[in-house]
Amino acid sequence: MIPKNGYTYAVSRLKAMANRLLDNNSIIRLWESETFSSAMKLLSETHYAQWLSEMKNENDFESLISSELNYVVSETRSISPDKRIPILFQLPFDFHNIKVLVKDKITRTGNQGRRIDLLTSLGNVSVEDLILAVESEDYRLLPFGLHAVLPESLSIWEQSHDVLMVEKRLDAALFELMKSIAESIEIEGVKKWVRAKIDAENIRNVLRLVRFGLEIGKISSFLHEGGFISKEKLLLLVNEPLEGWGRLVGFADAAMALSEITDFSDTEKSLTELEKSLDDYVTGVLGPYRYDAFAPENILAFLWAKDIEAKNLRIILVGKANDVDKDVIRGLLRNVL
Amino acid sequence: MAVTKFKKASLVLLGEVEEEVISILQSMACCEILPETAEAKTHSWAEVIKSTDEALSDVRFLLRFLEPYFMEESGKLERLLGEKPTFTMEELEGTAKNTDLASLSAKVRKVERRLLEIRTTFSKIESNEGILRKLEGFPYSLSIISSGTSRISSVVGTLPVVYLEKFKDAVQELLATDGEVFVASFGPKETDATVVLMYDKERANQVGEICEKVPFTKLDFPGELKDTPEEELSKLEQAKDKLAKEEESLRKEASMLASEWVPTLRKLLDYYSVVRTRYETLIGTARTQKTSFIRFWVPEASVGRLKKELAKFEECIELKLEDPDESDQPPTLLENPRWALPFEPLTRLYGAPKYGEIDPTVPMAPFMFLFFGMCLGDGGYGILVASAIIYLLSKYKIVGDTRNFLNLLLLGAFSTIAVGALTGSWMGDMVDAFPFLALLQPIKEKLAVLNPMSDPITFLGISLALGVIQILFGLFIAFWDSLRKKDYMAAFGDNGGWISLIVGLLLLGGVKSGFLSGFSAGLLGKMLSILGAVVLIATQGREKSGLFRKLLSGVLSLYNITSYLGDILSYSRLLALGLATSAIAMIVNTLTTLVISIPFIGWVLSIIIFVGGHLFSVVVNTLGAFIHSLRLQYVEFFSKFYSGGGKIFQPLEYKTRYVKIVGNNLLDQ
Amino acid sequence: MEILGVMLAVLGAALAAGLAGSGSAIGVGIAGEAGAGIMTEDPGKFGLVLLLQALPGTQGIYGLLTAFFAILKVGLLGGEAIEVSVWQGLGVFFACLPIAIAGYYSGIAQGKTSAACIQLIAKRPEETGKAVILPAMVETYAVLALLMSIILLNSIKL
Structure with missing residues (x-):
């Protein structure tokens, strides 16, 4: 009956840190601001102010956001009793980096510069190590089985010259890895989070690939096992018009995400709407653990909330900078936990 | 009310x-x-x-x-x-x-930004210094590393000490005179050494080969370092001084x-x-x-x-x-006589009453006052708390809820002194424990009427009796409230039934255990309990359909008697906490007398134990007394008639943090 | 064998002070961990956190109290030596058990509640009043156990 997992300090600390999350009100205030500069001014009144010196110029909000995220992730990593939880959260960023580097390697011609600006420092493996490994083609030191996945995906490219196939291989590796880590952690909410992430990725994939006009067998190979919704169920979606999707997966929580899509005629728009609803769906999976004072899930929930906050900020600030209509921005904003 | x-x-x-x-x-x-x-x-x-x-x-x-x-x-x-x-x-x-x-904030923003810049520069300088320290003794100017010359290039990195020889050999072998290695000095415990390899630009391929043979980790070398390490270090020192001065200003x-x-x-x-x-x-x-x-x-x-x-x-x-109609939900503004004001925050803490409902502040106040006194229950501690609060109140101009709260504690302290006097507890058994206080003994004896230490059962009886009184009082309030709202079923069925049953059972119990005597008391008790039970059986199932189910829920409702029993037993904490205070004080006193016999330092130790022990005890026990007497109000008393859930009146007003804006006539409370 | 009687009473006292104290120590520890987490971010909450952290500490005091009563009863704290039979000693030992057991478990449970309430005040400082009451609900059972221990001790005639 003694909470033996030792998460009391970490969860309490994160709950206090969560007070600084931009709540719905602050997000709405940012959203309501008329211009980009007034939004930036509002942002500089929040705790993001401490990263102002990181900005390279007036418009460089990306440095603000990523400094904050980096800080939060490293803090969380240092206080989390089980490091595998933050590692799990960071894995998708590693794979993002790998995708960027692999694509860069296979599409680059001549002396064109590398797209380092697309890399994120949020991964487990430092950007420098990754670049070095890819540059020198020496993958031996990469952790998480990356040493096998990376060369493999490059050889897939050699054989097929199809970027989709490479992505497929990398995604499969990512979710395999996430699943195995989540299994080893033995924490219910973490496993659920991974399953929800897989659901979200699968549904996204189906919609995307149907739009590309791929046939069902091909699509099947892009789906990952281990979500709440089985592969078979997902494949039923392929021949169904979008309106019917919610009904087909009706038994799963993800149906909520689908039912929120209002406009099915415009696939581009429904894809962005879907992205938003799927994020909300993943957020919802972690919701119940918020009320448990000792639940390790709170660590993941906090990181995820921070990630969502960063997404929201990017949506608003990019929108403001490009004079996007307010209502469009509004439609993209994710729920804050 | x-x-x-x-x-x-x-x-x-x-x-x-x-x-x-x-x-x-x-x-x-x-x-x-x-x-x-x-x-x-x-x-x-x-x-x-x-x-x-x-x-x-x-x-x-x-x-x-x-x-x-x-x-x-x-x-x-x-x-x-x-x-x-x-x-x-x-x-x-x-x-x-x-x-x-606008201009002020522009000015301050400039200061803030500059301070941030200085901090960033500082950390950069420090990391440069770290690199330079490692390279101390490097014979050439550092530009050979940072930018190289027309012919020479260099790499800097770290290398495990054990590989040094292999590295040097490799350089010798592959570059011969076209390369030169500098190894920075390292301590006996360090496992890595910093090395610089300078080489002819045309031999870059061999350098790559050399570096692959050993676990060589390349360092990024900052381009602005050009002179020898010593010169650069002193330059950085100067820069730091300058920055520090600027920061200071x-x-x-x-x-x-x-x-x-x-x-x-x-x-x-x-x-x-x-x-x-x-x-x-x-x-x-x-x-x-x-x-x-x-x-x-x-x-x-x-x-x-x-x-x-x-x-x-x-x-x-x-x-x-x-006037507000049924569908409205007007806000709540508490209005209480002056003497009950200190207790008002407690009501708000629980949740304000709904509009038109009873404000529990006044009914609660005397009980809270008494219970606090019983829980702390020591005259000496009462005096300590009271004097601390009187000091605070006279020294500072305290307003608002803080003042109310202090007043509440002050009232509680007075009640504590009274209880302490009646139970003969002054800092525990201080009067008896120290011979030089023997003078006070007769006064203490005169005031005391009951010693809970030697006769806890009587005190327990008093505590439980108070519980019965407060719970019945709560039921009566609910009874009266239902009458006021013309909900006669609730008044006579729910509240009346329970009142009758509880009073009846108490009378019966009194007669059985010999506290009460006389046939009439027993008969009255019997009749009241039967009446209460019948009323409850008849009314508690009134929302159910069907005679059988009505009866069943009615009979089952009698089971609730256990919750009343639990509520009343909960008041035994009055005894337990009161005893705890006296006993802790007694332990402190005993320890004090025990150590006094130690030669030379005995009296110092005993003073430390006496003062520290009693301070600790007064803080812990005041906290406990407050929380537990409050809990009796919230859980046992309020549950009988009060639900809260109202919304406090929030007028459009001058809401301020630092100054008070006058010219507004605050609502006369 | 009156020495065995005294020793049984001492065992009771040791259990009361030891177990209830352990319960409090664990409880205060849990609450303290939570408090440290909150204060890392917001050092201004020190007062409130300290208050909530102190709440699970009372079981230890109750245990100490009972232990004190028990050894006082058998005359180990000065005064004249009292004859204690084995049965009487056993009685004192049993009388100490309520607070020993309830003190241990309620201390831990109260610590957990306190920790959760500390998190509550981090999020909603205005609800401090309610946050203080919740741990006090747990303490009730320690108080009842203390009461029983004292009454039992009191009823043993030496």
């Missing part, structure tokens, strides 16, 4: 006076504005709000930055407890007009700005918040082309004042007052 009555007011006003009228309402602080259904907020007030928001955000930023540099004139405690300086709205408006916030500037501006900024923060609330109300009104319309709650007592203040606008406004 009941909460204040409210009127629902609707006010139609012409556009040209609306600003003035709202200002007056705000200064009167007696109207809670009802939100209107949101419409497009395109009125010109939006501009005012926007400019106010801008000013507010400047002020907030300035305060955030400057406050850490500000030396409070009065102590922090004093500011927390003390009264705020007073200003009129006009004075504040003048201050706002005369302050150039910036900080000085900041603290000068702080002492000049913080008081003003605090005033402005309050001023702009007040203004913002006002215009937010204005923009929230429902409006037509020329008129606007607001609805608000106003306490009946303030209606006269409100009408008087608004009399001069007679032609431009129309005010209509109504």
Whole structure:
């Protein structure tokens, strides 16, 4: 009956840190601001102010956001009793980096510069190590089985010259890895989070690939096992018009995400709407653990909330900078936990 | 006992006076504005709000930055407890007009940015210094590493010490005279050494080969380091000095700005918040082309004042007052006699009563007073607490809830002294434990009527009896309340049934155990319990359908007697906590007398134990006494008749943090 | 064998002070961990956190109290030596058990509640009043156990 997992300090600390999350009100205030500069001014009144010196110029909000995220992730990593939880959260960023580097390697011609600006420092493996490994083609030191996945995906490219196939291989590796880590952690909410992430990725994939006009067998190979919704169920979606999707997966929580899509005629728009609803769906999976004072899930929930906050900020600030209509921005904003 | 009555007011006003009228309402602080259904907020007030928001955000930023540099004139405690300086709205408006916030905030932002830059530069310098320290003794100028010459290039990196020889051999073998290795000095415990390899640019391939043979980790070398390490180090030292000086002067500037501006900024923060609330109300009104319309709650007592203040606008406004109807949810304003005021925060802590419901403050107050005394239950501790509070109250001008709370503790302390005197407990058994206090013994004996240490059962009986009284009292309040609401079923069925059953059972129990005698008492007890039980069986199933189910729920409801039993037993904590206080005090006293026999330092130790022990004990026990007597109110007493769930009256008013705005007649409470 | 009687009483006292104290120590520890987490971010909450952290500490005091009563009863704290039979000693030992057991478990449970309430005040400082009451609900059972221990001790005639 003694909470033996030792998460009391970490969860309490994160709950206090969560007070600084931009709540719905602050997000709405940012959203309501008329211009980009007034939004930036509002942002500089929040705790993001401490990263102002990181900005390279007036418009460089990306440095603000990523400094904050980096800080939060490293803090969380240092206080989390089980490091595998933050590692799990960071894995998708590693794979993002790998995708960027692999694509860069296979599409680059001549002396064109590398797209380092697309890399994120949020991964487990430092950007420098990754670049070095890819540059020198020496993958031996990469952790998480990356040493096998990376060369493999490059050889897939050699054989097929199809970027989709490479992505497929990398995604499969990512979710395999996430699943195995989540299994080893033995924490219910973490496993659920991974399953929800897989659901979200699968549904996204189906919609995307149907739009590309791929046939069902091909699509099947892009789906990952281990979500709440089985592969078979997902494949039923392929021949169904979008309106019917919610009904087909009706038994799963993800149906909520689908039912929120209002406009099915415009696939581009429904894809962005879907992205938003799927994020909300993943957020919802972690919701119940918020009320448990000792639940390790709170660590993941906090990181995820921070990630969502960063997404929201990017949506608003990019929108403001490009004079996007307010209502469009509004439609993209994710729920804050 | 009941909460204040409210009127629902609707006010139609012409556009040209609306600003003035709202200002007056705000200064009167007696109207809670009802939100209107949101419409497009395109009125010109939006501009005012926007400019106010801008000013507010400047002020907030300035305060955030400057406050850490500000030396409070009065102590922090004093500011927390003390009264705020007073200003009129006009004075504040003048201050706002005369302050150039934009230029001030631009100035401060510059300072802040520069400070941040300095900090970044500092950390960069420090990391450079780290690199330079490693390379101390490097014979050439560092430009050979950072930029190289026309022929020579170099790499810097770290290498495990054990590989050094292999590395040198490899260089010798592959580069021969075209390369030169510098190994920085390293301590005996370090496992890695820093090495520099300089080589002919044309031999770059061999260098790559060499580096692959050993676990060589390349370091990024900062390009701005050009001279020898020693020179660079002294340069950095100078740069650091300069930066430190600049930082120092910036900080000085900041603290000068702080002492000049913080008081003003605090005033402005309050001023702009007040203004913002006002215009937010204005923009929230429902409006037509020329008129606007607001609805608000106003306490009946303030209606006269409100009408008087608004009399001069007679032609431009129309005010209509109504009583709240069923569907309304008016706010709650607690109104209590002066003596019960200290207990009011406790009611609010639990949750304010709903409009029209009973305010439990007065019924609770005497019990809370008594229970606190019984739980702490030591005359000496009572005196300690009372004197601490009297000191605080006389030293600082304390207002608001803090004052109420201190008054509550003070009352509790008095009750503690009384209980302590009656039970003969003065710092535990201090009077008996120390021979030199023997003089006081007769006085103590005279006052004491009961010693809970030797006779806990009597004290337990008193505690439980108090519990019975409070619970029955709670049931009676509920009974009366149901009558008032004309809910006779609830009054006689629920509350009456239980009262009858409990009283009857108590009488029976009294007769059986011999406390009461006489046939009539027993008979009365029997009759009351049977009556109560029958009433409960008959009424408790009234929401169920079907005779059998009605009866079944009625009979099952009798099982609730256990919860009443539990409630009453819960009052035994009065004894337990009271005993705990005396006993802890006694332990402290015993320890004190035990150590006094130690030679030389005995008396020092005993003083330390005595003072420290009793201080600890008084703090812990006061906390316990407060929490547990409060719990008896909340859990055992309130549950009988009170549910809370009301909304506290929140008038449109001057809500401030640092200053008090005068000219508003606060509601007479 | 009156020495065995005394020793049984001492065992009771040791259990009361030891177990109830352990319960409090664990409880205060849990609450303290949570408090440290909150204060890392917001050092201004020190007062409130300290208050909530102190709440699970009372079981230890109750245990100490009972232990004190028990050894006082058998005359180990000065005064004249009292004859204690084995049965009487056993009685004192049993009388100490309520607070020993309830003190241990309620201390831990109260610590957990306190920790959760500390998190509550981090999020909603205005609800401090309610946050203080919740741990006090747990303590009730320690108080009842203390009461029983004292009454039992009192009823043993030596």
